[in-house]
Amino acid sequence: MAFGPAEIERLVRIELVAALVVFPVLFLVPAPYGRYQRRGFGPLMHARLGWVIMEFPAVVVPVWAFLAAGGAGACGGAAWLLLSLWLLHYTQRTFLFPVLMRGQGGRSPVMTVVLAIVFNCLNGVVNGTSLAWLGLDPARCAAFPPRLLIGVGIFLAGFLVNLHADHVLRTLRAPGEAGYKIPKGGAFRWVSAANYFGELVEWTGFAIAAMTPAAWAFAAFTAANLVPRAWSHHRWYKNTFPDYPASRGGTRHGAPGWPR
Ligand SMILES: NC(=O)c1ccc[n+]([C@@H]2O[C@H](COP(=O)([O-])OP(=O)(O)OC[C@H]3O[C@@H](n4cnc5c(N)ncnc54)[C@H](OP(=O)(O)O)[C@@H]3O)[C@@H](O)[C@H]2O)c1
Numbered sequence: 001m002a003f004g005p006a007e008i009e010r011l012v013r014i015e016l017v018a019a020l021v022v023f024p025v026l027f028l029v030p031a032p033y034g035r036y037q038r039r040g041f042g043p044l045m046h047a048r049l050g051w052v053i054m055e056f057p058a059v060v061v062p063v064w065a066f067l068a069a070g071g072a073g074a075c076g077g078a079a080w081l082l083l084s085l086w087l088l089h090y091t092q093r094t095f096l097f098p099v100l101m102r103g104q105g106g107r108s109p110v111m112t113v114v115l116a117i118v119f120n121c122l123n124g125v126v127n128g129t130s131l132a133w134l135g136l137d138p139a140r141c142a143a144f145p146p147r148l149l150i151g152v153g154i155f156l157a158g159f160l161v162n163l164h165a166d167h168v169l170r171t172l173r174a175p176g177e178a179g180y181k182i183p184k185g186g187a188f189r190w191v192s193a194a195n196y197f198g199e200l201v202e203w204t205g206f207a208i209a210a211m212t213p214a215a216w217a218f219a220a221f222t223a224a225n226l227v228p229r230a231w232s233h234h235r236w237y238k239n240t241f242p243d244y245p246a247s248r249g250g251t252r253h254g255a256p257g258w259p260r
Pocket residue numbers: 033034035101102106162166169170172173179180181182183195196199221222225226
């Protein structure tokens with residue numbers, strides 16, 4: 001079963017509407033996992049298992065959609081490259097990130113896992129199909145335009161920032177230790193949520209490289225999802241640590257701070 005252009009357009013619109021809804025809601029109600037975990041969001045499940053289950057569709061669904069839509073045809077070099085980058089990110093996120101997570105007993109709401117599965121299926125269908133069409137469209141057959149290479153470079157830079165930031169956060173705690181510390185180094189010198197910053201750079205680069213409505217919708221959704229959470233983290237750090245670096249998040253010593 002493959003999706004046609006009208007169906008993909010409708011699904012991309014749904015993703016954009018979801019981004020518009022999620023953005024203000026997450027400013028008011030931070031997603032209830034990690035430091036914002038609280039009662040009232042239904043049953044909980046093993047956090048590590050939750051990560052694997054919710055991210056797994058982001059590995060398999062785009063590949064299935066890509067192949068079902070024709071697998072990029074005769075001039076699909078760019079499409080295969082972009083699908084490979086997608087899989088680089090999501091195999092890391094699905095299989096490596098949960099294994100490396102610190103803390104044995106973390107719990108996540110089942111609700112966030114279910115919502116992520118729904119999103120990853122939708123996003124996988126629109127992006128897998130759209131990537132296949134890149135290689136089927138003779139007008140877009142120009143093998144590797146400069147825009148594509150610039151986008152790939154931005155994606156890889158964001159990927160490295162995200163990997164490094166996740167590593168910094170993970171190693172803040174000794175094995176078995178709980179609680180939070182101030183992350184330092186890498187992009188944490190400038191922003192409070194360097195992992196989210198890297199993720200946003202990645203998918204913006206991907207959208208520049210692919211130049212499809214689906215890829216831009218994903219970049220928009222990533223911003224809608226992560227900017228409010230980054231803002232919540234920034235406020236949380238400033239409220240929690242009196243010695244939190246004043247230079248982080250655009251505030252310099254002697255200049256007015258961000259709201260607490
Ligand atoms: N594309 C998207 O829309 C999307 C959405 C969500 C996440 N992600 C990606 O998934 C990854 C994880 O996201 P997340 O929301 O779980 O990130 P997070 O809230 O920053 O937490 C990441 C991990 O580091 C720990 N941690 C964070 N800050 C810490 C601190 N100050 N001291 C000690 N430990 C700390 C957390 O422990 P606790 O669990 O105990 O807080 C958690 O295990 C990121 O790379 C993010 O970019 C992507």
